[in-house]
Amino acid sequence: MAVLEMNHIKKVFGGLTVLEDISLHVDEGEVLSIIGPSGSGKSTILRCATFLEKIDGGEFSYMGRKAAWEENGSVKYADKASLKEIKKNFGLVFQNFNLFPHYSVMKNLTDAPLNVQKRQKDEVMAQAEDLLKQMGLSDKGDAYPYQLSGGQSQRVAIARALMLNPGILFFDEPTSALDPELTGEVLRVIKSLADKNMTMVIVTHEMKFAHDISDRMIFIDGGVIVEDCTPEEMFSSKNERLQSFLGKLETTY
Amino acid sequence: MSLSTMLVQMGDGMLKSISIFIWTLVLSLPLGLIVSFGRMSKNRILRGIVTFYISVMRGTPLMLQLLVVYFGPYYLFQANIGAYRYTAIIFGFVVNYAAYFAEIFRSGIQSMPKGQYEAADVLGYSRSQAFMKIILPQVMKRILPPVTNETITLVKDTSLAYALAYSEMFSIAKQIAAAQTTFTPLIVAAVFYYIFNYVVAGIMSYIEKKLSYYR
Numbered sequence: 010m011a012v013l014e015m016n017h018i019k020k021v022f023g024g025l026t027v028l029e030d031i032s033l034h035v036d037e038g039e040v041l042s043i044i045g046p047s048g049s050g051k052s053t054i055l056r057c058a059t060f061l062e063k064i065d066g067g068e069f070s071y072m073g074r075k076a077a078w079e080e081n082g083s084v085k086y087a088d089k090a091s092l093k094e095i096k097k098n099f100g101l102v103f104q105n106f107n108l109f110p111h112y113s114v115m116k117n118l119t120d121a122p123l124n125v126q127k128r129q130k131d132e133v134m135a136q137a138e139d140l141l142k143q144m145g146l147s148d149k150g151d152a153y154p155y156q157l158s159g160g161q162s163q164r165v166a167i168a169r170a171l172m173l174n175p176g177i178l179f180f181d182e183p184t185s186a187l188d189p190e191l192t193g194e195v196l197r198v199i200k201s202l203a204d205k206n207m208t209m210v211i212v213t214h215e216m217k218f219a220h221d222i223s224d225r226m227i228f229i230d231g232g233v234i235v236e237d238c239t240p241e242e243m244f245s246s247k248n249e250r251l252q253s254f255l256g257k258l259e260t261t262y
Numbered sequence: 263m264s265l266s267t268m269l270v271q272m273g274d275g276m277l278k279s280i281s282i283f284i285w286t287l288v289l290s291l292p293l294g295l296i297v298s299f300g301r302m303s304k305n306r307i308l309r310g311i312v313t314f315y316i317s318v319m320r321g322t323p324l325m326l327q328l329l330v331v332y333f334g335p336y337y338l339f340q341a342n343i344g345a346y347r348y349t350a351i352i353f354g355f356v357v358n359y360a361a362y363f364a365e366i367f368r369s370g371i372q373s374m375p376k377g378q379y380e381a382a383d384v385l386g387y388s389r390s391q392a393f394m395k396i397i398l399p400q401v402m403k404r405i406l407p408p409v410t411n412e413t414i415t416l417v418k419d420t421s422l423a424y425a426l427a428y429s430e431m432f433s434i435a436k437q438i439a440a441a442q443t444t445f446t447p448l449i450v451a452a453v454f455y456y457i458f459n460y461v462v463a464g465i466m467s468y469i470e471k472k473l474s475y476y477r
Binding site: 059060061093096097100101103107108109110111120121124126154155170 | 375377378380381382383385386387388391399400403475476477
């Protein structure tokens with residue numbers, strides 16, 4: 010069963026159609042990268058899938074459970090209780106981390122599991138310590154976000170998302186705010202998650218990384234999916250738009 | 263009149279000034295937060311009413327507002343609220359200061375980056391949980407400097423209660439000064455307000471330090 014399935018998703022921002030007709034599915038254990046030029050709608054797909062934006066057409070579901078669908082020409086979302094359940098399926102890592110600055114690293118990780126999910130304290134603390142260790146941040150539990158580098162912040166943000174044991178993890182340009190040195194440490198963490206068969210959707214501009222880590226890649230331009238194929242096919246595609254994006258065409262200067 | 267008798271008489275007024283200050287602060291801060299919600303409401307009518315209320319409160323003298331609160335009911339409905347002088351004073355102060363605090367809260371809330379709401383939402387916080395746990399604590403830190411300004415102004419504004427012939431410290435100082443033809447009570451009053459504000463500023467900077475554990 011597909012963890013996430015989106016069909017004919019449409020999104021309009023004040024008359025401007027950002028997503029024209031997006032259909033995609035992510036299977037369990039699969040790593041999907043979404044590439045495409047700025048403004049092509051990559052991030053909007055993730056924002057629609059995570060309910061940060063409302064879709065204007067189409068339907069999508071998690072683990073076969075419908076989150077939103079079309080009814081009589083307008084989009085209907087599942088009721089509040091169902092949405093609460095559906096939202097437990099995914100986590101989202103933002104480009105600019107969005108850590109809570111007034112909470113320590115440990116509290117950033119544990120507050121939602123303890124106070125929203127109402128889980129057992131011992132179990133939550135053990136999981137948090139374990140995740141920090143995985144992220145190479147065992148000594149940062151008491152630090153505050155302002156004391157961290159960008160790479161450390163992003164790794165904390167990834168750990169925070171993993172605390173909720175999501176079935177699928179979305180990354181919205183996770184390294185775009187980082188310099189090349191810090192990018193590496195974050196990409197290594199994402200790679201280690203892929204090795205553990207974490208289901209992931211990654212919006213990224215890191216082409217080589219996307220090629221190496223993905224099971225499947227999607228190239229999106231102008232709100233439509235131009236290519237949906239394996240990394241190998243993606244980089245050997247004859248599609249002109251894709252080739253020019255990947256910089257393979259001869260330049261005229 | 264000896265200085266000690268003078269101080270005893272004024273001491274009673276000081277307690278009244280302090281009580282106006284404390285009640286106004288304790289009531290107008292939460293009320294200001296509620297008013298700021300109205301000011302930011304999506305409902306145009308509610309937002310319009312609240313915006314008008316704030317502009318009147320900020321656009322007319324507090325002394326005049328106190329007179330309206332206290333004497334208004336009599337002129338409008340022949341209702342004598344003479345027995346509720348203290349309540350009227352607190353009411354006037356709270357309604358005025360809530361308007362100022364509302365604008366401070368609004369600026370603080372609107373200065374919060376959208377990403378904080380989004381991160382909380384994705385982590386499963388409800389809207390009210392996100393506001394109380396994630397947004398409001400950070401807003402508090404951001405608005406502390408302007409709130410300190412207002413609080414210091416409030417200390418001095420308590421003297422306006424003399425317009426309703428309420429015997430807080432400043433009224434008593436004036437009375438004694440006029441009756442005894444001496445300048446001393448006014449100097450005592452000045453020292454009182456100065457020390458009061460010195461303490462208030464000290465407390466506020468202590469809170470500011472407490473909140474400086476993060477950026």
